[in-house]
Amino acid sequence: MNQTESYLIIVEDVDNGSSTLSSAPANLNFLQNIKQITPYKQKFYHIFQQYLWIFPLIIGFLFPVFCVILYVDKLVSNDLHPILPLISDLGSKPPVAGYVAQIFDTIAILNLLTVYARYEQVKFYIEKYFQNSSIDICRRLKQNNKYFTISGCGFSLGVITLGNFRNTEQPMEHGIGFIIMSCILGYIFFTTKICDDLYSFKRIESQPSTIRCCGWIILISLIMSALFLIIAVSQLDSIYHWFDNNQRLNWKPNHPGYIWFTLGTFSEWFFVNWCSIYFFSISHRIHIFNRCHRIK
Numbered sequence: 001m002n003q004t005e006s007y008l009i010i011v012e013d014v015d016n017g018s019s020t021l022s023s024a025p026a027n028l029n030f031l032q033n034i035k036q037i038t039p040y041k042q043k044f045y046h047i048f049q050q051y052l053w054i055f056p057l058i059i060g061f062l063f064p065v066f067c068v069i070l071y072v073d074k075l076v077s078n079d080l081h082p083i084l085p086l087i088s089d090l091g092s093k094p095p096v097a098g099y100v101a102q103i104f105d106t107i108a109i110l111n112l113l114t115v116y117a118r119y120e121q122v123k124f125y126i127e128k129y130f131q132n133s134s135i136d137i138c139r140r141l142k143q144n145n146k147y148f149t150i151s152g153c154g155f156s157l158g159v160i161t162l163g164n165f166r167n168t169e170q171p172m173e174h175g176i177g178f179i180i181m182s183c184i185l186g187y188i189f190f191t192t193k194i195c196d197d198l199y200s201f202k203r204i205e206s207q208p209s210t211i212r213c214c215g216w217i218i219l220i221s222l223i224m225s226a227l228f229l230i231i232a233v234s235q236l237d238s239i240y241h242w243f244d245n246n247q248r249l250n251w252k253p254n255h256p257g258y259i260w261f262t263l264g265t266f267s268e269w270f271f272v273n274w275c276s277i278y279f280f281s282i283s284h285r286i287h288i289f290n291r292c293h294r295i296k
Contacts, residue, residue: 041062056283074258082252083262087265089248092167097166108160129201144194144197151187154186155180158183171243188215189215191282195285212279233257280293
């Protein structure tokens with residue numbers, strides 16, 4: 001057989017189920033390489049699509065895991081007071097600070113993959129079910145999906161900034177990271193809006209009861225944490241004592257504002273761990289999406 005002959009080449013679109021026939025000269029070795037390599041790439045691509053739901057699931061477990069790591073380190077170090085420090089302060093102590101930064105970077109990367117999966121999923125719903133429906137609901141879904149993506153990426157940026165700038169060393173940058181991380185409120189809000197529209201139209205998805213509950217609890221926890229900490233700081237001799245690492249890391253019961261500080265830190269820990277419930281819910285919605293192979 002000649003090394004170069006005219007072969008009938010069938011190009012099949014796996015996603016759309018269509019195929020194209022063409023006749024063209026091709027090298028035999030080239031065709032053998034296609035036969036050997038292409039199926040593996042396609043297989044990997046579809047496996048990746050099918051298991052996108054695992055990424056938010058991992059995030060959901062990482063939040064409580066890193067909280068446990070921080071508190072175990074506190075107990076091992078015999079730090080009795082405050083009984084529940086700020087997560088940012090506990091995460092700033094070496095060697096655990098390095099682990100916290102790695103966990104936060106992992107959360108940020110996995111969240112970007114989660115945002116991608118959910119964005120493409122909603123985009124598929126729009127193209128499949130809403131092209132011939134009301135223009136308003138189609139436009140609203142596209143707009144909410146865009147804002148969902150922006151706020152989700154903002155959350156990842158905030159997490160990276162928060163984890164890599166320690167509160168005890170770069171409090172300004174750390175605070176900016178926390179503010180950016182608050183994009184999770186928009187992240188949850190636009191997720192809820194999208195789910196509401198999908199439910200109201202042909203019950204494509206279930207009602208976002210869990211996600212809505214998470215949003216309210218996280219919002220209330222953030223407000224309460226900020227309020228309690230402001231009251232605690234106001235009872236100190238000077239507001240500048242708040243920036244004293246020794247003051248925060250060794251806030252004892254006989255110090256002014258201890259009770260308010262403890263309530264504020266409890267609200268912070270409560271907020272962080274409730275983020276897990278949100279990601280568990282997103283993981284479930286991506287998992288039950290029975291057309292995930294259409295995500296491109």
